[in-house]
Amino acid sequence: MTISVIKPLAAIFLTAISCLSFSQAWDETPGKKGDEVRDRFIASQVKKIQDKSFAGIRTQEDWLKGKEEMRRQYLEMLGLWPLPVKTPLKPQITGIVDAGDFLVEKVHFQSFPGLYVTGNLYRPKNQKGKIPAILYVCGHGNVVQQEIVDGKKIQVSYGSKVHYQYHPVWFAQNGYVCLALDTLQLGEIQGIHHGTYNRGMWWWQSLGYTPAGVECWNAMRALDYLQSREEVDGSKLGVTGRSGGGATSWWIAAADERIQCAAPVAGIADLHAHLVKGVAPRFKKGVITGHCDCMFFINLYQWDFTQLIALCSPRPVLLGNSDADPIFPVPGYRRMAEEVKKIYALQGAEGKFDLLETKGDHVDTVELRAGINAWMNRWLKGDNTKPAGEMTKKFSPKELQVFSSLPAGEINSTLHDHFVQPARWEIPGKISDKEIAAMRQKTIAALERIPFRNWAVDSSKPRLAKTGEKTAGDLRLRTFEFTSEAGISLEIFVLSSALEEKAKTLSVEVVDEAGWNGFLQKTDPFLQKWIAGESKSEEKAAGEGKNISLAPGEVRLVITPRGIGRRKWSDEFLLEGKPQSYQLKRRLALLGHTLDSLRVWDTLQGIRALKEDKAFSGTPIHLKGNGEMAGIALYAALLDGDVQSLELHDLPSSHRQGPTFLGVLRQLDIPQALGMIYPRPVKLTFSNSEDVTRFDWVWKFQKAAGKEFIQVTNRGK
Numbered sequence: 168m169t170i171s172v173i174k175p176l177a178a179i180f181l182t183a184i185s186c187l188s189f190s191q192a193w194d195e196t197p198g199k200k201g202d203e204v205r206d207r208f209i210a211s212q213v214k215k216i217q218d219k220s221f222a223g224i225r226t227q228e229d230w231l232k233g234k235e236e237m238r239r240q241y242l243e244m245l246g247l248w249p250l251p252v253k254t255p256l257k258p259q260i261t262g263i264v265d266a267g268d269f270l271v272e273k274v275h276f277q278s279f280p281g282l283y284v285t286g287n288l289y290r291p292k293n294q295k296g297k298i299p300a301i302l303y304v305c306g307h308g309n310v311v312q313q314e315i316v317d318g319k320k321i322q323v324s325y326g327s328k329v330h331y332q333y334h335p336v337w338f339a340q341n342g343y344v345c346l347a348l349d350t351l352q353l354g355e356i357q358g359i360h361h362g363t364y365n366r367g368m369w370w371w372q373s374l375g376y377t378p379a380g381v382e383c384w385n386a387m388r389a390l391d392y393l394q395s396r397e398e399v400d401g402s403k404l405g406v407t408g409r410s411g412g413g414a415t416s417w418w419i420a421a422a423d424e425r426i427q428c429a430a431p432v433a434g435i436a437d438l439h440a441h442l443v444k445g446v447a448p449r450f451k452k453g454v455i456t457g458h459c460d461c462m463f464f465i466n467l468y469q470w471d472f473t474q475l476i477a478l479c480s481p482r483p484v485l486l487g488n489s490d491a492d493p494i495f496p497v498p499g500y501r502r503m504a505e506e507v508k509k510i511y512a513l514q515g516a517e518g519k520f521d522l523l524e525t526k527g528d529h530v531d532t533v534e535l536r537a538g539i540n541a542w543m544n545r546w547l548k549g550d551n552t553k554p555a556g557e558m559t560k561k562f563s564p565k566e567l568q569v570f571s572s573l574p575a576g577e578i579n580s581t582l583h584d585h586f587v588q589p590a591r592w593e594i595p596g597k598i599s600d601k602e603i604a605a606m607r608q609k610t611i612a613a614l615e616r617i618p619f620r621n622w623a624v625d626s627s628k629p630r631l632a633k634t635g636e637k638t639a640g641d642l643r644l645r646t647f648e649f650t651s652e653a654g655i656s657l658e659i660f661v662l663s664s665a666l667e668e669k670a671k672t673l674s675v676e677v678v679d680e681a682g683w684n685g686f687l688q689k690t691d692p693f694l695q696k697w698i699a700g701e702s703k704s705e706e707k708a709a710g711e712g713k714n715i716s717l718a719p720g721e722v723r724l725v726i727t728p729r730g731i732g733r734r735k736w737s738d739e740f741l742l743e744g745k746p747q748s749y750q751l752k753r754r755l756a757l758l759g760h761t762l763d764s765l766r767v768w769d770t771l772q773g774i775r776a777l778k779e780d781k782a783f784s785g786t787p788i789h790l791k792g793n794g795e796m797a798g799i800a801l802y803a804a805l806l807d808g809d810v811q812s813l814e815l816h817d818l819p820s821s822h823r824q825g826p827t828f829l830g831v832l833r834q835l836d837i838p839q840a841l842g843m844i845y846p847r848p849v850k851l852t853f854s855n856s857e858d859v860t861r862f863d864w865v866w867k868f869q870k871a872a873g874k875e876f877i878q879v880t881n882r883g884k
């Protein structure tokens with residue numbers, strides 16, 4: 168079969184829920200040039216990932232020898248490695264609907280203790296022997312109706328299985344068992360898909376949690392359930408779904424080889440389409456703004472989605488899509504199809520992968536449905552004849568409802584607190600310096616393996632380049648540039664005495680935007696104008712340089728990591744002309760980074776540049792940070808042992824508050840990172856005295872180590 172382009176006879180519309188010189192001003196339009204740097208960085212990262220996707224794979228042997236490690240990486244990125252224990256499903260049938268030639272069973276099971284999965288199982292009424300089964304994974308098509316319960320009007324969710332019922336009806340009437348499965352967010356019990364999409368729950372990324380992993384796990388357990396049914400031929404299992412269900416079809420087909428045939432529809436596009444260029448004007452900088460969290464794994468290993476498709480090989484896969492779909496654009500899936508065909512060809516399975524493309528928007532066309540049905544018949548039944556037309560049987564939401572009342576003890580609504588567990592560190596009664604050193608070495612290795620694994624690899628050392636100097640009274644301000652990584656040039660501001668006193672300490676602060684503004688406000692007014700490019704280089708200082716006081720021999724430095732200061736990045740992308748916050752952070756996570764992890768790298772590179780410079784090398788470094796930037800400073804000091812002391816203001820007590828690093832909570836939390844600074848001195852300052860109590864682990868660790876290396880003060884509110 169080749170690419171087919173068909174004009175639809177009918178369509179069902181479904182809206183997807185599936186998210187310089189120092190004497191010159193850096194930019195006349197605030198944020199413009201910074202955003203250009205940001206966009207170039209994103210594009211370069213996408214190209215890097217695409218270039219390495221199948222690098223070195225030239226033969227079938229090349230592909231097969233790395234395939235199982237790819238699958239392990241993939242499961243880890245879904246939060247499913249190691250795989251959860253398969254606990255008893257406890258399936259229950261709460262009712263059966265007799266439709267004449269087929270039956271509909273209203274089913275629920277627990278894929279994880281307390282995680283209820285609702286669905287409808289369709290099966291032929293007069294079945295003989297075991298027959299193939301289709302898992303239909305629903306997209307975002309929830310049906311909600313207002314009902315009167317105990318005299319009160321309430322909104323009742325019937326799940327997405329009601330909306331998509333025409334698919335399982337066809338399968339049941341054509342000799343299949345079909346289980347239509349609700350999603351976590353849009354089921355009868357409603358959980359959350361939109362943690363980072365619009366709720367600011369960035370700690371999902373720190374935990375390595377994604378609802379994509381939940382949907383995959385629920386589908387895995389649904390296969391367990393299907394194989395337990397006496398009607399089902401467990402060796403002939405297929406999966407299909409569209410939009411969000413198309414994505415879940417990819418998740419389960421790549422993860423579980425019990426799937427013998429797959430037909431995902433409108434559920435995938437490559438990284439370039441997601442992050443660089445869409446087709447529709449409202450997604451001109453990528454379609455990620457139109458997709459929720461269930462569409463993405465935590466991309467620790469920097470995959471393009473082409474690798475996900477390839478993991479399904481050499482099993483039969485049909486990729487279906489419409490040619491005017493704004494959130495799954497044609498170039499985004501065609502590029503992948505061409506690459507995946509090569510992997511199928513290496514395995515002598517050219518005919519087992521195909522692309523079916525029809526005319527239309529993001530719609531469930533008749534032609535797409537017919538293509539799915541023909542594909543399943545061909546590979547699960549060996550039937551190449553034209554499939555039967557669609558039936559008109561339709562059930563009311565009430566007829567397909569599984570629960571008359573929702574079960575007590577469900578964890579669906581708070582699943583993100585249960586599904587992936589953070590690391591737990593025990594503290595012995597006493598611990599030696601040697602044991603702590605070993606713990607620190609192990610911790611650093613874990614950080615380099617997971618949250619910081621995708622940092623730039625560059626053997627050259629960063630160098631400082633002086634870009635300006637000015638004095639105001641007794642205060643001298645110098646500015647330097649250094650390259651953090653290709654395309655990312657950052658600034659360090661150095662305040663010192665104009666009397667050329669030799670530096671005894673480098674007091675280095677890494678700042679966020681608020682810290683940058685605070686630095687400007689405290690600086691001499693003349694220097695403020697100079698920093699902003701509002702004074703000429705030859706203009707004399709009008710101020711006296713007294714806004715900042717320096718201790719004898721102190722040199723104060725400010726590092727502005729990427730996105731901060733004069734080269735600011737915005738955190739907004741336009742969608743239909745309106746700002747969409749959070750999209751920068753979501754984009755970076757899909758590249759295997761977080762904005763915070765990149766800023767740790769920037770801080771490390773700034774420190775390394777200082778250590779390489781003759782003017783600063785050999786001078787003790789005291790590193791400072793405030794709020795989330797205190798967390799940035801903490802991890803920079805942990806990874807660079809030359810930082811001799813730390814001063815951290817309002818350090819968050821957990822990565823659930825920030826900073827965000829991919830998967831870090833599965834290794835350690837902030838109190839453990841603080842403990843690993845031992846025995847270097849740390850000064851902690853809190854605005855709220857209650858915050859001190861949140862570091863109980865650290866105080867126990869100090870006691871076990873036998874040395875108090877942390878000084879705590881309270882600034883008051």
